[in-house]
Amino acid sequence: MILGLWLDLPVWLIFTTLAGVFAAATGLFVLLSNLRWTRPAVLFVGTGVIPAYFTAISVLLALLTGFVANDAWERQRQAARVVQNERSNLLAVHDLSLATVSDMREIRTALVAYADALITDEWPKMTDGLSSLEAGAALGRLMAVAADPKHDVAGQSAHALLLDAVMNLRTARGERLGLSDAQGDQSKWLTLMVLAGLTLVSIGLVHLERPMAQVTTLTLFSVAMVTTLGVIALHERPFDGPMAMSPTPIERAKAVMLEGRG
Numbered sequence: 001m002i003l004g005l006w007l008d009l010p011v012w013l014i015f016t017t018l019a020g021v022f023a024a025a026t027g028l029f030v031l032l033s034n035l036r037w038t039r040p041a042v043l044f045v046g047t048g049v050i051p052a053y054f055t056a057i058s059v060l061l062a063l064l065t066g067f068v069a070n071d072a073w074e075r076q077r078q079a080a081r082v083v084q085n086e087r088s089n090l091l092a093v094h095d096l097s098l099a100t101v102s103d104m105r106e107i108r109t110a111l112v113a114y115a116d117a118l119i120t121d122e123w124p125k126m127t128d129g130l131s132s133l134e135a136g137a138a139l140g141r142l143m144a145v146a147a148d149p150k151h152d153v154a155g156q157s158a159h160a161l162l163l164d165a166v167m168n169l170r171t172a173r174g175e176r177l178g179l180s181d182a183q184g185d186q187s188k189w190l191t192l193m194v195l196a197g198l199t200l201v202s203i204g205l206v207h208l209e210r211p212m213a214q215v216t217t218l219t220l221f222s223v224a225m226v227t228t229l230g231v232i233a234l235h236e237r238p239f240d241g242p243m244a245m246s247p248t249p250i251e252r253a254k255a256v257m258l259e260g261r262g
Contacts, residue, residue, distance in 0.1 A: 003186045007233055011242045015230040022222035025197060029204045030218065034211055043208060054202035061195040065228060068188055072235040079179050079238035079245050086172040087249040090115055092165040093146070094257045100158050102150075107162075108257065110145045114138040114169075115254040123247045126180035126239040139173065142166060180239040196225050 006017060032038045093111055097104035114135065122132035146166045203221055207214035234243045 003189055007236055007241050009242075011234065014233055014242070015226060018226045018230055018233075019222075021193075022196075022200070022226055025200055026215075026218045026222050029201060030211075030215055033204060033208055033214065042205075045205070047208070051206050054199070054206070057195065057198050057202055061192075061199050064188070064192055064195060065232075068192055069228075069232045071188075072232050075179060076235045076238045076245075079176070082172050082176045082179065083245060083247075083249050086118075086169060086176065087253045089165050089168045089172060090250070090253040091256060093142075093162060093169070094253075096158065096162045096165060100162075107142070107145050110138070110142040112254060112257050114142050115250055115257065118173075118250050119247045119254065123239075123250075126177070127244065128240075129181040131177050135173075139170060143170070176239075192229070196229075 006014065009017065033042050090111065094108060097107045097111075117132060117135040117138040122135040125132055143166055146162055200218060200221060203217050204214055207217055234241065238245050
């Protein structure tokens with residue numbers, strides 16, 4: 001729930017929230033390390049600690065950050081491929097309907113109606129991980145019209161290609177809805193933040209004897225983590241958030257179909 005709310009924020013607020021969390025953690029640790037009544041306890045815990053002891057934590061943080069980043073980018077790439085695949089199959093159905101000698105105007109009308117339902121109804125609903133009943137019904141009508149045996153007069157091979165393109169549209173829609181419905185795994189982000197916090201503490205403990213060096217290293221680490229996690233968050237959900245994928249490819253395909261519809 002918290003992750004979903006955070007990912008819905010504007011870009012500047014996503015980074016600001018992260019910066020606030022790391023600034024608060026850094027400030028709290030620096031205060032605990034240098035205030036008169038808490039410094040002895042921190043020194044007791046951290047004295048004798050050397051950087052090599054915390055290598056494992058930093059390695060785990062790096063590995064998990066790479067895993068989360070790769071997962072986010074892969075979903076983004078898959079979403080882009082699926083949308084382009086939908087666009088290609090929309091145009092394929094349209095071109096096949098024009099290339100045959102029989103009258104397939106009914107198919108082109110159903111195809112435009114389906115594209116319109118995707119743009120106006122389904123795309124806004126995907127931000128909540130939902131699908132459109134209107135788009136589903138439009139796709140069903142398109143499949144029914146395309147499967148009509150009367151189109152066999154255009155040739156069985158042409159009709160088979162047409163049906164394949166329509167079925168590819170159905171498959172692409174299912175993949176796109178699957179990507180939009182995939183909720184972010186909050187456990188990986190929680191683990192990432194815990195490891196980042198432990199790494200921050202380890203850096204602070206290593207520099208207990210040098211307050212200025214402690215502040216500098218903690219600040220640099222915090223800036224690096226805010227930048228990295230913020231960029232990953234922008235790509236976490238391909239059809240939602242501040243960098244959600246737009247239906248522009250579908251809109252362009254619809255424009256081509258409207259220009260060539262006869």
